[in-house]
Amino acid sequence: MSDHFGDSTRAVKAVSSLPVPGDPVGPGPVLASAYHLSDDEGSEQNTYGRGSNPTWRQLESALAQLEGAEAALVFGSGMAAITAALRATATPGSVLVVPADGYYQVRRYATESLAPLGITVREATADEICDAAETADVVLAETPTNPALDVVDLRRLAHACRRRGARLLVDNTTATPLGQQPLALGADLVVASATKALAGHSDMLAGYIAGSDSELIAAVERERLLAGAILGSFEAWLVLRSLGSVGLRFERQCANALALATALQGHRGVRSVRYPGLPGDPSHPLAAGQMRRFGGLVSIELADEAAVHALVRRSELLVAATSFGGIHTSVDRRARWGDPVADGFARISAGIEDTDDLVADVVAALDAQ
Numbered sequence: 001m002s003d004h005f006g007d008s009t010r011a012v013k014a015v016s017s018l019p020v021p022g023d024p025v026g027p028g029p030v031l032a033s034a035y036h037l038s039d040d041e042g043s044e045q046n047t048y049g050r051g052s053n054p055t056w057r058q059l060e061s062a063l064a065q066l067e068g069a070e071a072a073l074v075f076g077s078g079m080a081a082i083t084a085a086l087r088a089t090a091t092p093g094s095v096l097v098v099p100a101d102g103y104y105q106v107r108r109y110a111t112e113s114l115a116p117l118g119i120t121v122r123e124a125t126a127d128e129i130c131d132a133a134e135t136a137d138v139v140l141a142e143t144p145t146n147p148a149l150d151v152v153d154l155r156r157l158a159h160a161c162r163r164r165g166a167r168l169l170v171d172n173t174t175a176t177p178l179g180q181q182p183l184a185l186g187a188d189l190v191v192a193s194a195t196k197a198l199a200g201h202s203d204m205l206a207g208y209i210a211g212s213d214s215e216l217i218a219a220v221e222r223e224r225l226l227a228g229a230i231l232g233s234f235e236a237w238l239v240l241r242s243l244g245s246v247g248l249r250f251e252r253q254c255a256n257a258l259a260l261a262t263a264l265q266g267h268r269g270v271r272s273v274r275y276p277g278l279p280g281d282p283s284h285p286l287a288a289g290q291m292r293r294f295g296g297l298v299s300i301e302l303a304d305e306a307a308v309h310a311l312v313r314r315s316e317l318l319v320a321a322t323s324f325g326g327i328h329t330s331v332d333r334r335a336r337w338g339d340p341v342a343d344g345f346a347r348i349s350a351g352i353e354d355t356d357d358l359v360a361d362v363v364a365a366l367d368a369q
């Protein structure tokens with residue numbers, strides 16, 4: 001696709017069908033488990049619904065374009081995509097590095113399901129991961145990390161992985177392809193949850209991988225076929241439909257996140273604020289060098305658990321919910337899930353409300369405490 005287009009234009013073009021007169025401009029999902037077979041055995045693109053589907057292929061083509069990849073594969077959730085990619089790359093005897101400060105279920109999968117297979121699992125924080133890569137075979141990095149929003153230096157990490165011959169997988173969920181392009185920075189594979197900002201409406205789950213190494217893509221595709229963690233074609237269509245408006249939604253989410261972070265950093269009720277887009281944030285110099293947008297997540301620390309609940313209760317706009325990337329601004333007290341953070345630590349996912357309304361509402365809710 002033409003490089004001169006902006007991300008919103010690219011997203012609209014990526015989900016557009018070919019201009020065939022009489023065909024729908026926005027085609028619906030193809031719902032099928034079985035397809036008519038040909039006498040020319042093996043020539044068909046579609047045979048059985050666990051292997052392929054025309055709506056998947058349309059979504060995969062759009063995701064590959066947005067990630068700057070040759071190919072993408074969609075899955076039934078972000079975890080389905082990540083675990084398929086890990087199974088395809090980490091084999092018994094491998095050393096696998098996973099984020100110590102990233103999405104906690106990925107650490108659980110590595111230690112509970114991969115370590116017993118003879119894979120050595122090491123955990124490394126965003127600060128430690130480049131050193132950890134020196135002795136690894138597979139490195140999974142997440143940046144910005146969920147929930148603390150630290151940033152990994154992807155160019156440096158890709159360099160360390162290349163020197164060692166290790167595979168680099170980057171979880172692009174928090175940044176999205178509109179926020180950063182890990183493949184262009186040297187990653188072998190992007191893994192991500194599309195449940196968040198890409199699907200964007202808090203009503204479904206999906207995941208994907210993207211990359212340009214055909215052997216690696218084929219290995220992950222084999223995992224999808226055999227393990228069967230596929231995306232329903234209706235859900236694939238919902239993601240496709242949402243991708244067309246992701247440029248608008250993500251721009252507003254990023255603007256709202258920056259406005260909230262700016263307003264909250266000086267508030268007496270807020271002990272600390274993290275947002276990679278804040279000029280004073282410890283992650284900002286790295287983020288500014290590798291991110292196109294700084295994302296819709298802001299992390300704050302309030303006095304305690306009660307203060308987080310009171311913030312939501314006193315607000316007219318905030319909803320208490322886990323996950324992120326939806327149209328509503330949501331608040332998640334991460335200690336509730338066992339993340340190694342303070343009791344008053346909350347991850348805020350900025351929605352698409354009007355910026356002035358959102359900032360006024362959140363500040364008023366904090367002032368009332």
Ligand SMILES: Cc1ncc(COP(=O)(O)O)c(C=O)c1O
Nearest residue numbers: 077078079103146173193195206
């Ligand atoms: C960074 C990150 N990666 C992966 C996932 C897993 O995605 P899903 O819930 O779609 O399986 C999540 C879920 O919150 C996440 O935050």
